[in-house]
Amino acid sequence: MADQEQVVKLYGTWASPFSQRIEIALKLKGVPFEYIEEDLINKSPSLLKYNPVHKKIPVLVHNDKPVAESLVILEYIDETWKNNPILPLDPHEKATARFWASFIDNKILATAVKIGLCKGEEKEVVILEVCEQLKMLEQQLNGKDFFGGDKIGFVDIVAFWFQITHEVLGGDFFTPEKFPGLFEWIGKLQEIDLVNECRPPREKHLAYVRGIFECLINTPK
Amino acid sequence: MADQEQVVKLYGTWASPFSQRIEIALKLKGVPFEYIEEDLINKSPSLLKYNPVHKKIPVLVHNDKPVAESLVILEYIDETWKNNPILPLDPHEKATARFWASFIDNKILATAVKIGLCKGEEKEVVILEVCEQLKMLEQQLNGKDFFGGDKIGFVDIVAFWFQITHEVLGGDFFTPEKFPGLFEWIGKLQEIDLVNECRPPREKHLAYVRGIFECLINTPK
Structure with a gap:
């Protein structure tokens, strides 16, 4: 899939190590993304829609499909964009x-x-x-x-x-x-x-x- | 690697849902394995050697290399033996x-x-x-x-x-x-x-x- 067809959004908060993980991974892969800062005191309808189970950041939304939980997102990123592997191949x-x-x-x-x-x-x-x-x-x-x-x-x-x-x-x-x-x-x-x-x-x-x-x-x- | 070269051991206990997970996965893959019942009141030197961090079952030992933590083992099994995938491919x-x-x-x-x-x-x-x-x-x-x-x-x-x-x-x-x-x-x-x-x-x-x-x-x- 060509880059121009990809819409990648990250819902995070600036101080969260969990959303920092995702930022680092996307940057390592060179994936352009829109970062959306969430207010955890007044969570946005988008966050509640994309992560109705935990209602937590980070959430990665790739072509309107959400992925939640930072370790799960890291694996998803590594499997979706194969360059610069994050996990070992063995x-x-x-x-x-x-x-x-x-x-x-x-x-x-x-x-x-x-x-x-x-x-x-x-x-x-x-x-x-x-x-x-x-x-x-x-x-x-x-x-x-x-x-x-x-x-x-x-x-x-x-x-x-x-x-x-x-x-x-x-x-x-x-x-x-x-x-x-x-x-x-x-x-x-x-x-x-x-x-x-x-x-x-x-x-x-x-x-x-x-x-x-x-x-x-x-x-x- | 041909099957005869593979030595697969599972350290578990009969009542643990965590070792049952690994048994099910190995059977789904048709991987022959030796099951070793651990006594959790008197843990074996092998268990302590193979999982020195958590000292817990289950541990899968594949050609003398240990893997611990049931979710990690399930992923390992799915990546090592590709038949009958356990995780979706997408x-x-x-x-x-x-x-x-x-x-x-x-x-x-x-x-x-x-x-x-x-x-x-x-x-x-x-x-x-x-x-x-x-x-x-x-x-x-x-x-x-x-x-x-x-x-x-x-x-x-x-x-x-x-x-x-x-x-x-x-x-x-x-x-x-x-x-x-x-x-x-x-x-x-x-x-x-x-x-x-x-x-x-x-x-x-x-x-x-x-x-x-x-x-x-x-x-x-």
């Missing part, structure tokens, strides 16, 4: 990438949120847990520039949120001394122009992430 | 199947577990929630025999656990009157010999699932 390497992406979303992210929710001794236990998880992930770099090898791939895109969240949550446990591999990797990501284009303004972004965690900590449960 | 249909598989694992399963954990009014709210989720899933059948169309596919395999869990948790909310589509689908699954081979002995299985929920309900939190 089935076992592909499975390994999917395994670590799931680990980031279902384990590391869940534990990172708990850091924001816990206090005192409980918080210490959660920090130990996330450090163990981050160490396991770091080992996958194993001397490579990126999880994808010598260029950015699926796991790098999925782990992209580390580069800002750690500044809010990291404290003295997520440091270059303790995680040299992950910090080198963050540095490598910062060298990629295309990735930098998807990075929101730093101070504004930090303030937003801090806002989320302050709300989590202070809202009665 | 990228948008494939994305839709992945979306619903994720919905089953991350939403319906999580809510079903909550039913076992809640009491009184709270339980009523959770039951309403799971009914709404099941209704959304049921709509995907839309007159078809299976979620995959006229034959069993990815979403059918992932939703396979409904066929027994509902007998423990279903009570008066998961009934053929309220969910005629899902009950017809359960009936269609029961007509497939290959699927029946993966079904554990009924009374033993029911007792096991009941045991899990009784433990969840009665263990102090």
